[in-house]
Amino acid sequence: MADYPERIQAIKERMGQRLHILAHHYQSDQVVRHADSVGDSLELARRIPSLEAEHIVMCGVFFMAETASVLARQGQGVYLPAREAGCTLADLAPARIVETTLQELNRDGGRIVPLAYVNTSSAVKAICGRYGGSVCTSANAETMLRWALEQGDGVLFLPDKNLALNIADRIGIPENRRDFLLHPGGEQTGVVYIWPGICDVHTAFRTEAIREIRESDSKARVIVHPECAPEVVRAADASGSTSQIIAYVEASPPGSRIYVGTESNLVQRLKRRFAEEKSVLPLKSCDCPFMAQVTEERLAGLLEAISGGGAPRVEVASREASWAREAVNRMLQVCS
Ligand code: SF4
Numbered sequence: 001m002a003d004y005p006e007r008i009q010a011i012k013e014r015m016g017q018r019l020h021i022l023a024h025h026y027q028s029d030q031v032v033r034h035a036d037s038v039g040d041s042l043e044l045a046r047r048i049p050s051l052e053a054e055h056i057v058m059c060g061v062f063f064m065a066e067t068a069s070v071l072a073r074q075g076q077g078v079y080l081p082a083r084e085a086g087c088t089l090a091d092l093a094p095a096r097i098v099e100t101t102l103q104e105l106n107r108d109g110g111r112i113v114p115l116a117y118v119n120t121s122s123a124v125k126a127i128c129g130r131y132g133g134s135v136c137t138s139a140n141a142e143t144m145l146r147w148a149l150e151q152g153d154g155v156l157f158l159p160d161k162n163l164a165l166n167i168a169d170r171i172g173i174p175e176n177r178r179d180f181l182l183h184p185g186g187e188q189t190g191v192v193y194i195w196p197g198i199c200d201v202h203t204a205f206r207t208e209a210i211r212e213i214r215e216s217d218s219k220a221r222v223i224v225h226p227e228c229a230p231e232v233v234r235a236a237d238a239s240g241s242t243s244q245i246i247a248y249v250e251a252s253p254p255g256s257r258i259y260v261g262t263e264s265n266l267v268q269r270l271k272r273r274f275a276e277e278k279s280v281l282p283l284k285s286c287d288c289p290f291m292a293q294v295t296e297e298r299l300a301g302l303l304e305a306i307s308g309g310g311a312p313r314v315e316v317a318s319r320e321a322s323w324a325r326e327a328v329n330r331m332l333q334v335c336s
Helices: 004-018 041-050 062-071 095-105 122-130 141-149 161-171 207-216 230-235 242-251 264-273 296-307 318-334
Strands: 019-024 037-039 055-059 077-079 112-117 134-136 154-158 192-194 221-224 257-261 279-282
Touching (some): 004 296, 037 041, 041 062, 041 318, 055 062, 062 122, 077 296, 095 112, 095 122, 095 154, 112 122, 112 141, 122 134, 122 318, 134 141, 134 318, 141 154, 141 161, 141 318, 154 161, 161 192, 207 230, 221 230, 221 242, 242 257, 242 264, 257 264, 264 279
Parallel strands (some): 019 055, 055 077, 154 192, 257 279
């Protein structure tokens, strides 16, 4: 049976308020059209505590479902249509190595505070909670890095190297106050210790593409995500999180041509939404293979399993969840 939209709709009608479907902006249109809430990581995390639904379905990647599980109330079930949907960034920061690195950085009695991008496992978020740190999203990384710098002698920022460098540039942390953790156990020099993770999708954007646009279309504007390399961010007219990119396109005057450097599903949706007023173009077509693992077919299958009482929940062990919640709540309080 391939009538997925009808099957999804039938279950949504049957379950009513007992079910809430969240979707990240990088999801396909076929999935987004069934969502009750659509947002970036920060918007989706903010949405969870106010949800009354018994069943929360996260159309995104695994760390997003874990975060939802950490923030959900007791008795609420959190589900992910594709449980194997990981994320390069989250996978590049295994909790055991993060904790060992933190202990090493603090070996002489200093206080290096961890600040994890939300694209991390709940185990890493729990480490941030236990060590007095917090988490951040690309929308609030600047605020959270300033906050973290005030909490101790320095910050371990993980796992996205490019986001760390771009935010350090933005708030004026000099090059000699950044440390790339290249010599663990050696002399520490940095005020921001930068984990060497990257996002495969956003590192695909290059300055050459921006240069070619400048040469052929001097009036075009370029906005990119801060997970792009610093030289790409510097070459663009603006950089911002997913929600900030949307706001930039919305605020651009009629007739504008805007090249956007982020995941293709969002760019194509913006292109269609503003087709009558302005041109939204991809800087390069880049799909996130992890987000793409959530499909309408798998959403339909999951909803049927939930409705039948047999769907596996995304669960985080209570002690880990409690520390991870501490870290996430610190972010929500600092950015309230
Ligand atoms: S776009 Fe990059 S950071 Fe986002 S889920 Fe995909 S791999 Fe992870």
